[in-house]
Amino acid sequence: MRDLWRRPALLHKFKTFSQRLTQPAVMIAALILVLGNPSAAVPHSSSVNLTSLGSPQNAPEGGAPTPNPVPTPPPVQQPVPVELISASATDWPMYRHNPNHTGNNASAVLVNQSTAGDLRESWRRNVGGLVTSSAALVGESVFIGSHDMSLYSLNSKTGAIKWAFRTSGTVESSPAFSAGDGTNPSRVFFTSSDRSLYAVNAATGKLLWRKADDYSVSSPVVSNGSRYADSRLYVGTKSGKLNAYDFDGNLVWSYATEGEIEASPTLARVQGSDVVIVGSSDTYVYCILAGARTPQLAWRVKTGGKVSSTAAFSDNLVFVGSSDSYMYALNAVTGAQHWKYQTQGPITSSPAVQEAEAGGYAQVYFGSQDGSVYAVRSDTGAQIWSTPFVGPIISSPALGGEVLYIGASKGVFALNASSGTHLWSAPLSRTVNSSPSLSQDMLVVGSADSNVYCFRIPSLAPVSAQPEALGSVPPPTTQGK
Structure with missing residues (x-):
C-alpha cells in the first residue's frame, strides 16, 4: 500500500475513482451491488422487511431489477344474507297467540258461526x-x-x-x-x-x-x-x-x-x-x-x-x-x-x-x-x-x-x-x-x-x-x- 503513494500515476487514478463515487449513476450501481449481498448491508438487528424491496437476483442479465407485482387488494366482504320469514298480524307465533297469552286471534274471522x-x-x-x-x-x-x-x-x-x-x-x-x-x-x-x-x-x-x-x-x-x-x-x-x-x-x-x-x-x-x-x-x-x-x-x-x-x-x-x-x-x-x-x-x-x-x-x-x-x-x-x-x-x-x-x-x-x-x-x-x-x-x-x-x-x-x-x-x- 505504501508503494501507491510513491507512484503518482496510480495515486491520480485512485483519487479520480473516489470522486466518481459521488456521481448519481455510480451511486446507483453501488447500491445494486450492495443489495446483491443484503446480509452485508443490513445489520441482523434491523426489522426492515426485505420482501418489500424487490429481488434483484431475478433481474434480466444486463438489465434493471424486475419489481414485484402490485398486490391485489382483498375482496370486499359482502354481508351474508339473513334468512327471514315474513310474519303478519293474522299469524299465531307462540303458545296462546301473544305474550299476554289471551288465546285470541281477532284476525281469524274468515271462519264464523255460519261457515x-x-x-x-x-x-x-x-x-x-x-x-x-x-x-x-x-x-x-x-x-x-x-x-x-x-x-x-x-x-x-x-x-x-x-x-x-x-x-x-x-x-x-x-x-x-x-x-x-x-x-x-x-x-x-x-x-x-x-x-x-x-x-x-x-x-x-x-x-x-x-x-x-x-x-x-x-x-x-x-x-x-x-x-x-x-x-x-x-x-x-x-x-x-x-x-x-x-x-x-x-x-x-x-x-x-x-x-x-x-x-x-x-x-x-x-x-x-x-x-x-x-x-x-x-x-x-x-x-x-x-x-x-x-x-x-x-x-x-x-x-x-x-x-x-x-x-x-x-x-x-x-x-x-x-x-x-x-x-x-x-x-x-x-x-x-x-x-x-x-x-x-x-x-x-x-x-x-x-x-x-x-x-x-x-x-x-x-x-x-x-x-x-x-x-x-x-x-x-x-x-x-x-x-x-x-x-x-x-x-x-x-x-x-x-x-x-x-x-x-x-x-x-x-x-x-x-x-x-x-x-x-x-x-x-x-x-x-x-x-x-x-x-x-x-x-x-x-x-x-x-x-x-x-x-x-x-x-x-x-x-x-x-x-x-x-x-x-x-x-x-x-x-x-
Missing part, C-alpha cells in the same frame, strides 16, 4: 310420536314439537316437512317464533325433556344456540322492543326457576320459586312496568318485575293447589286456573283476588279471553278436568254457559272471532263463543291434549295419534293444498348435539 260447519281436513302429517305441543303458525310455516324428540317445520299449504330438528328428549312444549332483522335471522325457541332450551334458525332449522338447565315442558314466551322495554325470552324449569335470556342466549336473570314451573310465563305491561306472571307447583302465582337486570317480586298469591295453567292478562286482570278446581281473577297491580270460579275438577287448561266491547265485559273461556268447557264474565266471574264433553279437558281453548275451538277426547270441536253450542267437530282416533292454533283461514292441532292436522274451508284453502295420507316419517334433517 264453521264447512271446515274440512286440508292435510295431516305423521310426526312419529304423540303431539302435546301446540303449533306456531307463521307465514307458510307450521312449527310444532313431537314426542319423537324433534321440532318440525311443516309447509302450511301441504303439510310437507321443510325441516326437522332432533333433540335428545321429547319436545312437549310449544315453540315461540321471533321475527329477525337485517342482522339476525328469524328464530324459533323451544324446550326439550333433554333439559335444554334451544334456538334454531326458523328458515333452515340450523342450531343457533343451546342452554342446558333442567328445561322440559314450559313453553317460552318472547317480547320485543316495540312493545316492551327489552327483547327477551322467558321460560320456566322443572327445578322451579324462571329464567330471562336475551335473544343471543345470554342469561339476564333467574328467579327461583319453590316448585316446578310447567306453565308458560305471561308478559304484561302494568302501570308502565314490564312484568312476568307465572304459576308454580308450590301453589303460588308469581308476578316478577322484568325490566331490571335483577328480578324483583311484585306480588305472589297462594292458591289451593298446583298451578300449571298458563295465565292470561287482559284489562289489568290476571286469569289463571289451579288444580284446586278454581279459576282465579287477580288484580294485576296488587295480586288481590277479584273473583274465583269453582268447577268440579282440576284446571290445567289455560284461559282464552275475548276482548271487551266498549262499556261491556269480556268473556273468559277455559276447560276443566271435570269434562266441561266454561265461559264466565271477566268482571264478576258469573257463569255464562258450560258445555260438557266426554273425558277431562286438558287442551286450552282458542278463540277466533265468534268461534271457540277446543281439543277433547278423540276429536277437535268448534263452539259458538256466545252460547257454547256445537258448530262443528272432527272425530279423531286419539285424545287431543294439544291446544288449537288459528291463523286467518287455518286451524292446526296435534293429537296423541302422532299426527298434526290442518283444517280449512275448501273454498278458502290454497289451490295447492291436498290432504296427505298417513305415512312413514322422513328422518330429521338437522340434529341437536
Whole structure:
C-alpha cells in the first residue's frame, strides 16, 4: 500500500475513482451491488422487511431489477344474507297467540258461526310420536314439537316437512317464533325433556344456540322492543326457576320459586312496568318485575293447589286456573283476588279471553278436568254457559272471532263463543291434549295419534293444498348435539 503513494500515476487514478463515487449513476450501481449481498448491508438487528424491496437476483442479465407485482387488494366482504320469514298480524307465533297469552286471534274471522260447519281436513302429517305441543303458525310455516324428540317445520299449504330438528328428549312444549332483522335471522325457541332450551334458525332449522338447565315442558314466551322495554325470552324449569335470556342466549336473570314451573310465563305491561306472571307447583302465582337486570317480586298469591295453567292478562286482570278446581281473577297491580270460579275438577287448561266491547265485559273461556268447557264474565266471574264433553279437558281453548275451538277426547270441536253450542267437530282416533292454533283461514292441532292436522274451508284453502295420507316419517334433517 505504501508503494501507491510513491507512484503518482496510480495515486491520480485512485483519487479520480473516489470522486466518481459521488456521481448519481455510480451511486446507483453501488447500491445494486450492495443489495446483491443484503446480509452485508443490513445489520441482523434491523426489522426492515426485505420482501418489500424487490429481488434483484431475478433481474434480466444486463438489465434493471424486475419489481414485484402490485398486490391485489382483498375482496370486499359482502354481508351474508339473513334468512327471514315474513310474519303478519293474522299469524299465531307462540303458545296462546301473544305474550299476554289471551288465546285470541281477532284476525281469524274468515271462519264464523255460519261457515264453521264447512271446515274440512286440508292435510295431516305423521310426526312419529304423540303431539302435546301446540303449533306456531307463521307465514307458510307450521312449527310444532313431537314426542319423537324433534321440532318440525311443516309447509302450511301441504303439510310437507321443510325441516326437522332432533333433540335428545321429547319436545312437549310449544315453540315461540321471533321475527329477525337485517342482522339476525328469524328464530324459533323451544324446550326439550333433554333439559335444554334451544334456538334454531326458523328458515333452515340450523342450531343457533343451546342452554342446558333442567328445561322440559314450559313453553317460552318472547317480547320485543316495540312493545316492551327489552327483547327477551322467558321460560320456566322443572327445578322451579324462571329464567330471562336475551335473544343471543345470554342469561339476564333467574328467579327461583319453590316448585316446578310447567306453565308458560305471561308478559304484561302494568302501570308502565314490564312484568312476568307465572304459576308454580308450590301453589303460588308469581308476578316478577322484568325490566331490571335483577328480578324483583311484585306480588305472589297462594292458591289451593298446583298451578300449571298458563295465565292470561287482559284489562289489568290476571286469569289463571289451579288444580284446586278454581279459576282465579287477580288484580294485576296488587295480586288481590277479584273473583274465583269453582268447577268440579282440576284446571290445567289455560284461559282464552275475548276482548271487551266498549262499556261491556269480556268473556273468559277455559276447560276443566271435570269434562266441561266454561265461559264466565271477566268482571264478576258469573257463569255464562258450560258445555260438557266426554273425558277431562286438558287442551286450552282458542278463540277466533265468534268461534271457540277446543281439543277433547278423540276429536277437535268448534263452539259458538256466545252460547257454547256445537258448530262443528272432527272425530279423531286419539285424545287431543294439544291446544288449537288459528291463523286467518287455518286451524292446526296435534293429537296423541302422532299426527298434526290442518283444517280449512275448501273454498278458502290454497289451490295447492291436498290432504296427505298417513305415512312413514322422513328422518330429521338437522340434529341437536
